[in-house]
Amino acid sequence: MYGRFEADPDSLAAGSGQMGRHAEQFQAVPRHLEQLGLGGSWGSDGLMAPFIAAFAKCLQTGARTLFAQAAALDATGGGLADTAATMRNADADAGRVVPARESAT
């Protein structure tokens, strides 16, 4: 027999909203780190320059990666919303095509 989705499009939609908030929280971290200007106050001795440069590059790369991952979180949230919408449309279509009958809830 047909299995029936027990997943609730409403909870998917709620999850989507929540995931968007997670994405925002996540990207706040690299944004904050960028503002701090880390590495800028360590001193100007030439002997330190290579390490400071390596550190700056590391932070930059980390920030870009974190932003990319925040975007992925956002995209996942989008996926949840799309899935919810699809399920609702499918239900609506099914309701139209098949005359209303007793459907187990």
Add this chain to the structure above:
Amino acid sequence: MDTPPFIGELAQLIGVDVLDVHSDNVAADAGAVSAAVPGLASVADGADSTMDRATDGYEGESATALADNWQGVGGDLRQTAATMNVLPPVMNGFASVASAARVAEITQLVSLASVMKVALGAGAIGAGVAASRMAVTRAAVQRIKHTFERGVATRLTPAVDRITLRLEELGEKAAGPRGGLGNPALAGAGGRVSPYAGRLPETAAGAERGGTRMGMRWGKKDETGKFHGDLPRTTNDMTEKEKRRIQKDLEDSIKAREEEEAWLGYSDAGHRRRMEDERKALGMIKEDFNEQ
């Protein structure tokens, strides 16, 4: 430790700069990175729960696709947090070796100051002592700088670079084959070689072994004070002069390595092994002299 003004002047007199580093700021910045990491991990955990709740009971092909995609995303968030967490200890390591170098330099200058005080009161002989002591101090400060630079270049900077590379890899994964951080060398379908696949050459000792021979059968001391190249295994085919030179070079090298170990604060296996080898070679040469 702020530079006392008379130390700054003395440094100028002998023609060196005291290492300009603010270790407190380095440590503070390390703390800032450290503090940022838990926030990442907690979002990752929260997102996991959100996914669980949202997809509860959801089955089927698209459910599987969603779950698989999520596993990649969620795992990578945690990995990134863990990778970033490796950075603060390296920063603190840098702060402490920089601070140690600075203290060592200032100590040299303080010691010079007290010699100068006595010597300059002692007329012509004193002037000679002062001049010679100034030269010794200058050489010592240069050596401290060399040791610092080498220590950072061989251990600390590469550690940071490894973290950077790992972060780049994670970034490429996040954006997928179409996007990415713009580094085509890292992206690409499956043909990418992970820099972590092979063992990275790490120890300074390993790098040192490639010293030039310059026509000699054994190594010699370089400008950082350390012995490079092959250590002698037997004294049979050495002239007296060669033995003496090598003995002196080894003694200096061992002292330089001990100093490096003492204020760099750590010594990896390769470094320790090398020091051990040098001590043995020195012992052999000394024994040889004693037997005559």
